[in-house]
Amino acid sequence: MSRDMSRGTGAWRALVRPVVRTVPWRAIGVAGGLGLLFATAPRLMGEDATGRSALNALRMSAIAFALGAAFLLDDPARHTTAAVPTRRTVRHILRLALLAPVAALWWTVALLLVPAGVRPPVGGVTLEAAATLALALAGAAFAVRRSDSTRPGQAVAGALFATAVLASLLWPERWALFVAPDDERWAAAHDRWTVLLCAALAVWAACGAEPVRRRGGGGFGFRS
Structure with missing residues (x-):
């Protein structure tokens, strides 16, 4: 048992260095x-800052970081690493870690960059981020x-940015997502x-599994 555990730990350690090198840190x-x-x-903004402007600033910050994270699974050597015995799920988890x-x-x-006096509720805005x-x-995992x-x-x-813009403009009011803390819909929105968070995590987990057959019915199994 201990030998199997040490082998597993060794495999993870062997993966870390090449994965660190291929993560697109520049984009992030x-x-x-x-x-x-x-x-x-x-x-x-100084004294002109308001709770609403601070909330919008943090929302824009969260979107900006997410746009960089969309590049997390970019890997020029993807088709080379497809032949290694380590499953794609493991490689995705390592990048996420x-x-x-x-x-x-x-x-x-x-x-912390947002002044405490106008900082929106941390729990709610962190959930949005x-x-x-x-x-x-x-x-990224779906792609x-x-x-x-x-x-x-x-x-x-690009798709994430377009979705964020369209959601802010066209999302139905009865299902509002972008509301202010003093809005009675704040709790329902969160x-x-x-x-959304749970659904996204479920999609990420499902897409981490490796397809058994290539689309188009070639009949040959593959790993990517």
């Missing part, structure tokens, strides 16, 4: 930097599963954010 860093710039806006502490630290900094990030990751592209991030980021 640029998006994170842009997000922090948005988060500083209320502080720069590398991103998670970075995202948590980044979000903490973004919250987590759901937005999960949607980006789910989109990897449904295509042979080694760099689906750009298309996923129930919907919770559903």
Whole structure:
């Protein structure tokens, strides 16, 4: 038993270094930097800053970081690593494990950049940010599963941005997501954010499983 555990630990350690090198840190860093710039806006506004402007700034920050995270599964060597014995689910989980502490630290900094006097409820806005990030990751995982592209991030980021814009403009009022803390629909809106978060995580998990057969009926199993 201990030998099997040590082998498993060794396999994980062997994967970490190559995965760290292939994670698109530049895209994530640029998006994170842009997000922090948005988060500083209320502080720069001084006494003109309001709770609503701070909330909008943090929402824009969350979207910016999620756009960078949409590139997480970009891997130029994807078709090379398809032949390795490590399953795609494991490789996805490892990338997520590398991103998670970075995202948590980044979000903490973004919250602290907003003056305490106008900072929106931390729990609610953090739930929105987590759901937005999960949607980006789910989109990336879906793109990897449904295509042979080694760099689906750009298309996923574009789709996420378009969805955010359309949702803010066209989303039905009775299912409102982007509401203010003093709005009576705040609690109901965050129930919907919770559903979105759970749905995105479910899609991400489902897309991590490796297809048994290539689309088009070639009859040959493959791993990607």
